[in-house]
Amino acid sequence: MTPTSRRIFLYWLLLLVPTLVVGAVAVQLLRRERARLAERATYADEARRAAVTARASLIVENAELLVGDVETGLLDTLATAPAPDLDGFLDQWEKTNPLVRTAFRCAVDGRVLRPAVDTTDENARGFLRRFARRLAEPPPWSEPTVVQAAADRLQAAPSLERQKADSNFAQVQSARRDVQNLSKARSSYAAGEASVDNRRERAAAPAAKQTGAVTAPERRAWLPWAVENRLHLLGWVQPAGAGEVRGVELEMAALISRLGGALPVESGAGEGYALRDDRGRVLHQAGAVPRAGAPLVRVPLSAALLPDWDVVAFLAAPPGESGGGAGFLFVGSLLVGILLVAILAGGSLLLWQARRSGAEAAQKTSFVANVSHEFKTPLTTIRLYAELLEQGRVRDAAQGGEYLRTIGREVQRLARLVNNVLDFSRLEQGRKKYAREPLDLAAELARLLDAQAPRLVEAGLTLRRELPASPLPLTTDRDAVGQIVLNLLDNACKYAAGGGEVTVALLPRPAGGAILSVLDRGPGVPPAHRERIFEKFHRVDDTLTAEKTGAGLGLSIARQLARGLSGDLRCEPRAGGGAAFLLELP
Numbered sequence: 335m336t337p338t339s340r341r342i343f344l345y346w347l348l349l350l351v352p353t354l355v356v357g358a359v360a361v362q363l364l365r366r367e368r369a370r371l372a373e374r375a376t377y378a379d380e381a382r383r384a385a386v387t388a389r390a391s392l393i394v395e396n397a398e399l400l401v402g403d404v405e406t407g408l409l410d411t412l413a414t415a416p417a418p419d420l421d422g423f424l425d426q427w428e429k430t431n432p433l434v435r436t437a438f439r440c441a442v443d444g445r446v447l448r449p450a451v452d453t454t455d456e457n458a459r460g461f462l463r464r465f466a467r468r469l470a471e472p473p474p475w476s477e478p479t480v481v482q483a484a485a486d487r488l489q490a491a492p493s494l495e496r497q498k499a500d501s502n503f504a505q506v507q508s509a510r511r512d513v514q515n516l517s518k519a520r521s522s523y524a525a526g527e528a529s530v531d532n533r534r535e536r537a538a539a540p541a542a543k544q545t546g547a548v549t550a551p552e553r554r555a556w557l558p559w560a561v562e563n564r565l566h567l568l569g570w571v572q573p574a575g576a577g578e579v580r581g582v583e584l585e586m587a588a589l590i591s592r593l594g595g596a597l598p599v600e601s602g603a604g605e606g607y608a609l610r611d612d613r614g615r616v617l618h619q620a621g622a623v624p625r626a627g628a629p630l631v632r633v634p635l636s637a638a639l640l641p642d643w644d645v646v647a648f649l650a651a652p653p654g655e656s657g658g659g660a661g662f663l664f665v666g667s668l669l670v671g672i673l674l675v676a677i678l679a680g681g682s683l684l685l686w687q688a689r690r691s692g693a694e695a696a697q698k699t700s701f702v703a704n705v706s707h708e709f710k711t712p713l714t715t716i717r718l719y720a721e722l723l724e725q726g727r728v729r730d731a732a733q734g735g736e737y738l739r740t741i742g743r744e745v746q747r748l749a750r751l752v753n754n755v756l757d758f759s760r761l762e763q764g765r766k767k768y769a770r771e772p773l774d775l776a777a778e779l780a781r782l783l784d785a786q787a788p789r790l791v792e793a794g795l796t797l798r799r800e801l802p803a804s805p806l807p808l809t810t811d812r813d814a815v816g817q818i819v820l821n822l823l824d825n826a827c828k829y830a831a832g833g834g835e836v837t838v839a840l841l842p843r844p845a846g847g848a849i850l851s852v853l854d855r856g857p858g859v860p861p862a863h864r865e866r867i868f869e870k871f872h873r874v875d876d877t878l879t880a881e882k883t884g885a886g887l888g889l890s891i892a893r894q895l896a897r898g899l900s901g902d903l904r905c906e907p908r909a910g911g912g913a914a915f916l917l918e919l920p
Contacts, residue, residue, distance in 0.1 A: 342685065349681040357674045364666040382649060386605055387631045389598065390647040393607055394633045396596035401639045404433060404589060405569055409554045412437075412571045412580045420580070421448055435585040436461040439578055440570075444473040447578065461583060465568070474557045475570055475579050558641050565612055565640070594618040604650035612642035623648055709751065712744035743789065750820060757817060758870070758887050761894045768811040768898060775815070775848055775919070776806040779840055782819050790836065793827040795854075800839035806848055810919055814895045818903070821888040822852040822915050830856025833912055847901070847920040855912040864905045868893040892917075 415423050424437035436457060439447040446465070449458035554571040567589075570581035594617075597607055601621035608619040616623065629646035719737040728734040760766040780801060790797050819838075826836045833855025841849050859867060866872050870890040889903075896903040901919040908914040 342689070345681075345685055349678065349685075353674055353677050353681075356677075357670055360670040360673075361667060364663055364670065367666075368663045382602075383630060385602075386647045386649050387633075389601075389605075390607060390631050390633045390645050393596050393598070393609070393645045394635055397593055397609065397645070398636055398639055400593060400596055401589070401635075404584070404592075405556050405567075405639075408433065408582050408584070409556075409569050409571045412569075412582060413552060413554065413573050415580065417576075424448065424580075432588045433585050434582055436583040438465075438581045438583075440473065440581060441578055442473075442475070442572075444476075465583075473579075474555065474568075475553060475572060556638070558637075558639070560612075563613070567640075590617050606648040606650075608646050608648075610644055610646060612640075621648075622650060624650075705751070705755065709748065712748040712751075715744045716741050716748075743792075746789075750824065753817065754821070754887050754891055757891050757895070761891065761898075766895075766898060768814060770809050770811055770899075773808050773810055773812055773815075774805045775808045775810075775850075776801050776804075776840060778812060778815065779819065779838070779850070782816055783838060786820070786823055790823065790827065794831045794834065795826065796835040798835060798837040800837060802840060802842070806840065806842060808848060808919060810899055814899055815919070818892045818895050818917060819850070819852075821892040822917075825888055825915075826852060826854045826856070830854035830912065832856060843918070847918065850917040850919070852915045852917075853908050853912060855908070855910075858907055858911060858913050859905055867905065868903070 428434050428437050552574045556569045558567050567584040570579050572579045597618050597620040606621035606623040608616045608623045610616055630649045631647045633645045635643040719741050723737055787797055837853040839851040843849055868889050893903040896917055903917050906914045
């Protein structure tokens with residue numbers, strides 16, 4: 335392993351090891367954070383479930399309070415109804431109170447006193463048909479245990495827990511006040527009669543007290559019963575000392591319409607509540623209630639009030655909750671991976687840039703050395719022959735002419751080298767300007783070849799021309815085309831002189847423009863270098879002791895000039911050996 339390779343390997347270790355350590359620590363932290371978030375989500379889910387369960391229980395309590403208020407209010411109205419002309423009061427009550435479906439009077443043994451069996455009122459006849467089966471059994475007021483239990487339930491004061499406030503307490507209280515006022519509403523006829531009855535009761539009270547008579551206590555109860563798969567609520571009251579029973583059948587539609595006040599006005603996100611009857615039908619709902627799916631919780635209403643009715647609560651999972659932990663770990667790991675890749679890519683880029691900078695520095699050093707050598711060689715030759723001419727060390731005029739021709743060739747060589755350096759500088763800085771003009775490319779190429787023929791012959795090359803006989807007009811930059819051709823011929827003189835010949839061909843392009851080819855029989859260009867030879871400072875043999883000197887700029891400048899003219903320059907292998915440089919001009 336070379337010192338450079340060892341140094342690069344050490345840099346990689348210094349970059350890779352800390353990166354992997356950071357990545358491992360980050361992944362471990364992500365796992366711990368996922369576990370913490372999962373635990374937190376579990377606690378939050380349990381809290382939400384508990385809150386939904388508590389709210390469903392509160393809805394049931396509110397609904398029971400509403401029903402209890404209705405039942406208590408109706409029975410209170412019945413108990414205080416005036417005994418004289420009681421039927422008139424009940425008739426008026428049925429018409430004015432929407433909570434009353436049918437009012438009735440019964441004897442203690444169960445005989446129906448009102449409505450009459452032969453009544454023409456369809457609603458009354460329906461009540462008699464529904465109530466006939468129940469009266470065939472022992473009347474409900476003949477069961478003291480049930481009566482006392484119902485009385486205790488209705489007369490019990492609500493607990494403080496049922497009175498605690500929540501976000502919907504105001505609505506429930508408003509609904510309760512509504513049903514209380516409605517259930518206790520009495521007709522104007524009853525109000526007048528009540529005052530007379532009260533006066534009679536106050537007058538009779540002293541007499542009863544003097545005789546020592548014992549008045550039986552008031553008895554009351556509500557009876558839910560099902561007839562033909564429909565729930566009916568029957569309430570009855572036997573006032574103190576009365577010999578008959580007063581009763582009322584509750585209008586279920588009116589009661590159901592008012593039970594909506596027990597549900598919350600607003601529910602939390604993903605929460606849904608529904609009040610269902612004994613047949614599972616949803617009567618009222620709040621929030622999102624799915625048509626299918628098991629509820630989170632089911633809270634039944636009191637069987638003594640509304641048997642088989644219940645409140646169900648649903649809780650939808652928040653969006654993204656399912657698989658949230660795995661998604662968090664995946665996204666977090668992905669971000670950590672991107673960070674590690676970015677670190678490695680950045681480090682690799684820096685290492686690559688450092689190597690590239692080192693290579694460019696070496697190339698520039700070689701370029702400076704080669705350019706210095708290139709400048710020094712013609713200058714030395716020019717100086718040598720000029721001194722010989724100055725000192726008169728010439729045998730004859732022919733030898734003096736040969737010295738002058740040599741000086742001229744070296745000056746041309748020096749000029750080409752200077753032009754290449756200047757063109758390279760302009761191209762690198764983007765300051766190269768092209769002067770496009772109409773040009774006969776065939777004639778211009780013939781002129782260039784005539785001027786370079788002696789140099790090619792001196793290099794040992796035979797020039798073959800394949801130029802069109804007719805003019806080939808083109809709009810391009812004359813100097814840029816000439817510089818490209820000179821660099822290609824100079825490249826052939828340096829590297830293909832052993833082939834003995836060079837061919838310059840010019841053909842028109844089918845799509846317009848021209849293709850100029852410079853073909854040689856030299857050693858050719860290896861496939862790995864056919865593109866790289868157009869890079870600046872690149873040479874197949876770039877050592878200072880290379881057999882052929884040069885700065886490695888000629889082909890790079892030629893391609894940049896060709897592309898600046900909207901054309902291109904490429905290298906291909908020549909059939910039979912050698913290299914072919916193809917210049918395409920639009």
